Amino acid sequence: xxxxxxxxxxxxxxxxxxxxxxxxxxxxxxxxxxxxxxxxxxxxxxxxxxxxxxxxxxxxxxxxxxxxxxxxxxxxxxxxxxxxxxxxxxxxxxxxxxxxxxxxxxxxxxxxxxxxxxxxxxxxxxxxxxxxxxxxxxxxxxxxxxxxxxxxxxxxxxxxxxxxxxxxxxxxxxxxxxxxxxxxxxxxxxxxxxxxxxxxxxxxxxxxxxxxxxxxxxxxxxxxxxxxxxxxxxxxxxxxxxxxxxxxxxxxxxxxxxxxxxxxxxxxxxxxxxxxxxxxxxxxxxxxxxxxxxxxxxxxxxxxxxxxxxxxxxxxxxxxxxxxxxxxxxxxxxxxxxxxxxxxxxxxxxxxxxxxxxxxxxxxxxxxxxxxxxxxxxxxxxxxxxxxxxxxxxxxxxxxxxxxxxxxxxxxxxxxxxxxxxxxxxxxxxxxxxxxxxxxxxxxxxxxxxxxxxxxx
Amino acid sequence: xxxxxxxxxxxxxxxxxxxxxxxxxxxxxxxxxxxxxxxxxxxxxxxxxxxxxxxxxxxxxxxxxxxxxxxxxxxxxxxxxxxxxxxxxxxxxxxxxxxxxxxxxxxxxxxxxxxxxxxxxxxxxxxxxxxxxxxxxxx
Numbered sequence: 001x002x003x004x005x006x007x008x009x010x011x012x013x014x015x016x017x018x019x020x021x022x023x024x025x026x027x028x029x030x031x032x033x034x035x036x037x038x039x040x041x042x043x044x045x046x047x048x049x050x051x052x053x054x055x056x057x058x059x060x061x062x063x064x065x066x067x068x069x070x071x072x073x074x075x076x077x078x079x080x081x082x083x084x085x086x087x088x089x090x091x092x093x094x095x096x097x098x099x100x101x102x103x104x105x106x107x108x109x110x111x112x113x114x115x116x117x118x119x120x121x122x123x124x125x126x127x128x129x130x131x132x133x134x135x136x137x138x139x140x141x142x143x144x145x146x147x148x149x150x151x152x153x154x155x156x157x158x159x160x161x162x163x164x165x166x167x168x169x170x171x172x173x174x175x176x177x178x179x180x181x182x183x184x185x186x187x188x189x190x191x192x193x194x195x196x197x198x199x200x201x202x203x204x205x206x207x208x209x210x211x212x213x214x215x216x217x218x219x220x221x222x223x224x225x226x227x228x229x230x231x232x233x234x235x236x237x238x239x240x241x242x243x244x245x246x247x248x249x250x251x252x253x254x255x256x257x258x259x260x261x262x263x264x265x266x267x268x269x270x271x272x273x274x275x276x277x278x279x280x281x282x283x284x285x286x287x288x289x290x291x292x293x294x295x296x297x298x299x300x301x302x303x304x305x306x307x308x309x310x311x312x313x314x315x316x317x318x319x320x321x322x323x324x325x326x327x328x329x330x331x332x333x334x335x336x337x338x339x340x341x342x343x344x345x346x347x348x349x350x351x352x353x354x355x356x357x358x359x360x361x362x363x364x365x366x367x368x369x370x371x372x373x374x375x376x377x378x379x380x381x382x383x384x385x386x387x388x389x390x391x392x393x394x395x396x397x398x399x400x401x402x403x404x405x406x407x408x409x410x411x412x413x414x415x416x417x418x419x420x421x422x423x424x425x426x427x428x429x430x431x432x433x434x435x436x437x438x439x440x441x442x443x444x445x446x447x448x449x450x451x452x453x454x455x456x457x
Numbered sequence: 458x459x460x461x462x463x464x465x466x467x468x469x470x471x472x473x474x475x476x477x478x479x480x481x482x483x484x485x486x487x488x489x490x491x492x493x494x495x496x497x498x499x500x501x502x503x504x505x506x507x508x509x510x511x512x513x514x515x516x517x518x519x520x521x522x523x524x525x526x527x528x529x530x531x532x533x534x535x536x537x538x539x540x541x542x543x544x545x546x547x548x549x550x551x552x553x554x555x556x557x558x559x560x561x562x563x564x565x566x567x568x569x570x571x572x573x574x575x576x577x578x579x580x581x582x583x584x585x586x587x588x589x590x591x592x593x594x595x596x
Contacts (some may be wrong), residue, residue, distance in 0.1 A: 085516035108520050109468060111499035113480045116469045116517055137516040138471045141551030157546045160569065163475025226485040233482070244475050246569065453473045 003041040004050040010039055011056055015321065016308055017393075017402060018419035019052070019062040021070035028052070028059075029391065029402060029419065035327050036391045036402060043072060051077040058308030061423065084136025084456070093120035096130040108137045115452035119441075126437040131430040138456035146416050151177055151385050151407050152251050154416075158403070159246045159255075161418060162454030167200040168396030169418065169454070170249040172403040175329065175392040177251040180385035180407055186378050189253045190330035191368045196240055196248040196258075197394070198361040198368075203232035204397035205358040206276070208449040212351050213283060215443030216292035221283050228279055231272055239265050253380035259372070266369060273362050280355045293348035297432040297444030301345065307428050311399020311421045312353040313448055317345030323395035335364055347447035385411045398422055398450060420454035461584035462494035466504035466528065470521050470556035472511035475570040476538040480508065482573040495580065501527040506583045508576075509560055512540045513553030525560060531590040533583040536562035537576060539569045 001009070007028045010016070014030030014037070021027070026049060027038040041049070051074040053060040064083040066072040074080075081091040095103050107118040116137035122130040142161050146154055158173045159166045171193055178185065185193070210225025233243040240248040240258045247255035259265065284290060299309070304317045315322065322339045324332040340356035342349035385407045393402045399421030406415040429448050436444060467480055483490045484497065498504050501524045513521070525534070536557020539545040542565045543555030553559055563586055566579035 088515040088518060090516060108517060109501075109524050113467045113477050113497060114469070115474055115477065116471070116520075137514060137520075138469070138511070139514055139516060139552075140471050140512055140547045142547060144551055145547060160473050160475070160546045163473040163478055163570070166473075166475075223486055226481070227487065230482055230485045230487050233478075243572065244478060244570070246475070451474055453471075456471075 002050075003039075004052065006039055007052050008055060016056060016058055017400065018308075018424065019059050019066065020404065020417040020419070021066040021072050022406065022415045023070075026066065026072060027404070029404070031321070031323075031327070031393060031400065033327060036393045038391055038404070046073065047071055048073045048075065050075050054078050057306045057427075058424075061427065084139050090118065090134055090136070093118070093132040093134060094130070095120060095132070096122035098124075100124050101129060117452050121438065121441075123438055126439070128433045128436055128438055128441075131433045133426055133430045135426060135452055136456050138452045140457065142457045143416055143418070146413050149413050151405065151411050151413050152383050154413060155250050155255070156247055158416075161457060162420065162451050163244050164204060164451045165200070165396040165398065165401060165420065165454060167196045167245040167248055168394050168401045169403065169420075170247070170255075171197055172392045172394045172401050173405070174249055174251045175394070176390035176403055176405045177383055177385045177407075179390045179392065180388050180405070181383045182386075183252060183381050183383055185253060185330070185381070187331070188372060188375050188377050191372045192254055192259055192377055193249050194331040194335065194368045195365050196245050198365045199232060199236050199239070200245055201397045202358055202361045202365075203229050203236065204449075205354040205361070206232060208354050208446065209280070209283060209351060209358070211446035211449055212293065212347060212443065213289060215446045216289045218286065218289045221286065221289065224279050225283075228272075228276055231275075235265070235268060235272060238268070250380060252383040254377060259377065262369060262372070262374070269362070269365065269369070273366070276358065276362060280358070284355065290348055292443065293351055293447070294344070294346060296347040296440050297436060297447055298344070298346045299428055299432045303428070303431050304345065307431070308424055309428055310424050311396070312340075312350055312357065313399065313425050313428060315340060316342045316349035316353045318343050321400075323393055323400055327393070329394065331368060335367055337364060347443055350447045396421055399424065418454060418457055420451065422450035422452070423455040425450055426455055459494060460588050461581070463505040463580070463584050463587060464496050464498040464503050465506045465508060465580065466498055466501045466524070468507055468509045468521055468524050468556075470509055470511035470517045470541070471514035471552055472538065472540055476510040476541075479570045479573050479576060480510075480537065483576060488573045488577065490577065490580070493577075493581075495584075501525070502529070504528050504532065505587055506533045506535060506580065508535045508537050508580075509556040509562065510537045510541050511556050512545055512547045513556040513559050518553070518559075521556065521560060531587060533564065533587045533590070534560055534562045535564040535566060535579050535583045537566050537579070538571055539567055542567055545569065
């Protein structure tokens with residue numbers, strides 16, 4: 001069988017997750033119940049491959065990126081534009097044409113406090129017939145910048161690739177280096193990492209629910225949600241020394257002294273828990289708002305499948321994969337979460353899934369904190385990654401967060417690649433707008449609430 | 458009484474979104490900067506102060522300059538966070554050396570990210586600076 005046939009066949013056995021290249025190889029990444037794995041193919045000589053994205057659209061962004069950054073020459077790439085700007089110039093947007101179709105552009109500077117990206121809408125009257133979401137404006141070249149860096153020290157930079165999913169990425173990166181070093185974190189460390197990861201999910205889901213209320217024009221729902229998000233950030237600072245949990249998780253253990261005053265934390269969490277329950281109850285009882293969420297931004301299950309949707313977005317459309325339950329890691333091996341699911345695949349279903357996950361996160365935090373009790377947290381273990389490649393995945397607030405690290409001599413990074421949940425899901429936001437009205441874009445967009453920084457890197 | 462009232466336009470030049478989480482916090486009920494007479498505005502044409510984040514990226518450079526050119530004068534530019542002030546993790550990356558440095562920021566707010574109260578202090582300094590520029594008839 002050719003490599004192309006292998007990659008296609010594997011899509012039936014494993015769950016395809018993305019692809020990337022390095023100087024010598026192309027790697028196609030999958031997830032199974034045994035964990036993530038890659039099929040790799042040498043690029044020597046011509047660097048020529050048959051595009052898989054023609055048959056499996058999920059790989060479209062990945063293959064465009066491989067062509068742009070790693071000079072892989074694909075045959076039959078359905079969209080052969082560079083993924084990002086070249087020499088400061090963004091490739092032309094794809095637009096629909098026809099009688100009465102008009103085009104308008106939003107971005108890369110947005111009206112709110114939002115990251116940079118460009119959305120080109122083609123609409124017939126109010127109805128969107130095509131949306132081209134072009135990202136890459138936040139491309140800093142972090143993967144290139146990390147080449148040659150000492151892998152363990154680079155953890156603080158990996159934590160700063162994206163602010164909204166920092167703990168998840170730090171967690172995946174720590175697992176990767178620990179695997180290459182043959183180090184196993186202690187059970188207490190697993191518990192402290194779980195609490196950090198769930199705090200991150202909680203503040204993100206609160207912000208998403210608040211933003212979805214705002215997208216439906218409900219100011220009180222927005223204000224209450226953002227106040228609760230602020231409290232989650234203050235709890236994160238109190239427990240982990242940083243409002244966005246930067247550096248809380250580090251290779252070998254934790255990045256600093258954390259969870260020092262657990263009695264106070266428990267008291268504040270109990271109050272927080274009560275207020276979050278009251279908030280989501282009142283939010284979802286407001287039917288004049290939730291009816292705005294219904295049938296907005298529907299993505300058909302076959303589209304979710306074709307684009308390899310992850311996280312709450314796929315679980316709101318009948319999907320079932322949550323890495324915490326699918327391939328449990330750390331303390332999730334004992335505290336398996338109930339996987340939140342819905343079927344309607346609209347803005348309402350995505351809000352339902354996030355609500356259920358938020359409440360589950362609070363439950364997991366309480367259980368982990370209880371189990372941890374007064375146990376002292378061991379200092380970081382010595383981690384000396386040996387040459388090799390490690391591929392790890394965790395469930396972040398927006399879905400699967402993959403980190404691939406190739407480490408060379410002297411424990412230095414040879415290649416690092418991030419496949420973020422946002423990178424996977426962005427093409428869906430565009431599809432979710434098909435046949436929706438232009439004024440619903442904020443609502444539909446916020447029902448996904450994806451990051452730009454970890455998609456652009 | 459309205460001497461230090463300002464309209465603030467936020468400009469993202471490749472930040473990690475951490476600074477944006479903290480800028481957004483300024484609008485929540487804990488910080489509520491409308492009580493200072495401050496407003497986060499949707500257009501640079503409505504702004505007195507521009508806050509910038511990120512190291513600056515190639516793709517954003519032109520849009521960032523156009524945004525600043527659209528702001529009425531006098532104005533003040535505030536660099537928010539270590540990336541923008543030239544002390545962030547990506548200084549050696551292909552990205553730029555700090556959006557605030559490139560765009561000639563008048564006020565630097567350090568931190569990764571700076572806490573909302575630190576951003577508020579930077580905005581206070583920007584409001585005072587703007588007031589002094591106005592009273593000098595600058596711009």
